[in-house]
Amino acid sequence: MNSVVEMRPSSIGHVDVWYCFTDDRRLDSRLSQYEAMLSAVELEQYQSLQHGSNGRDYLVSRALLRTVLSQYCGLAPENLSFCANDFGKPELADNQGLGLVQFNTAHTSGLTVCVVTRGNDVGVDVESHAENRGVLNMADDYFSALELQALNRTSDEQQLEFFYRYWTLKEAYIKARGEGLSIPLHDFSVLLDDQGEFNGFVGPESDRWDFRVVCKNVNYTASLAVGGSINSVAYFQSIPLSHEIERNADEAFDPLSSPMGSQRNNVVNQ
Template sequence: MQHPSIIQPSRIDVYLADPAACETHAAAWLQLLDGSERARYERYKVEAARQEYLTGRALVRTALSRHAPVAPADWRFEPNRYGRPSIATGLQPHAPGLVFNLSHTRGLVALAVGRDCDLGVDVEWIDRQSRLVDLCERYFAADETAYVRAAEGEELTERFFAFWTLGEAYIKARGMGLALPLDGFAYDIAGEAPSIRFEASCPDDPARWRFLRRRIGERHRLALAVASDVPEITVTFLRGVPGSSEISEAGEFAAVLARAEGPAAS
């Protein structure tokens, strides 16, 4: 195992992996899984879903081992009361403050790793254009829905998935799942950087949140949500095959997230 690089609170690494790599690496990756992960893998009947799941589990284990002195097969995880997984209590002395969040969709797996922050990532394959407006009515705030409906064609799709991925990233960062009211927050994506506001049903401070949106190729969209006291956070993207030396920076996606100050935060 390589010498771990301790990630600092001022940095977030986002790992990107193609589930298609599972076709040649599945045997090695299966050796990393614990019993419950392997059982879940076996329950998947659709091959694409099996590949996404296995790639995700391999990515979590191998990426975390880049940042802590724990072998990939030795990681253990435990859920919070809402079901969100985190590093098991017994391993936290080896990885103090280390946090992660995983997302996968058709053709892409994304993992965000940070320290001492609330962190969420969502990635979506956007080649789905039916019923988007209907989904807006069901899941989005009224002004978000109006902003989507004001567009047509590809722009409508882009706006929809901007709100969708940002909302998913925030919900995942909070770690509360559907215990958060979907109408308790709303985004403004018209400016240079996304901003969020909260209703009384979802008390939170907009000033503590930073968001990032990225186009990953033609058909994937990614959003990152992070709450941290650090003034500036460098977001580094890495792409490659989990567990291999074929991990390289994807510099075109890199960003620096500065903490908003004053009224601009809301």
């Protein structure tokens, strides 16, 4: 691979949301290239999953992360290295992000997401929707009293949709904090308005945190949390090492949106 990388500009308060549908058949011809960019640790993890249903999802998620971050760090995807904090949150190693690039990833069946911003902690969570309402029983164990009261006030038709919004917003916050399950889920509350949009936060440093539900369709819910104001969000659908296209908020995460016709060659020229 040729390591010609064009830097992508970014700014504090702006978040880029990248995503890839991992069952997209256009990925098939690229899988060997994705495997070649993995570190030894990633390769071992991939090989342990390769014969199960999660192997492809893992491989594509790492390829998306590496090809995306290469655009912000000025390094080829295979030259990026990662470390983890004391709670396991991934970070760029050796100051490769110049101390400013902040990122987080999430994946669920059929979809992987990577978010990038500058300067502020960031977390993202994505969930594939279950077809039954049994998941609502989890709310008693993980939601705060304020969240449970609000969820119970919603109509039967809205409850499952709102559940996933609360769940992903809370998980995104936990991931952004980077302290794992040392943060009790009952000890903070994310507030939604009647339309299910973020409406407030009750918890530590409440004035610091901002939230956004970035995907809310029939198949998936995804949310992000940022340790600072979210001034703008951009959405990019990607086939790593091949195509990427910017989507508007209404098109994002819709597998039936217009085909990906634009191609960028600046990530890694072949």
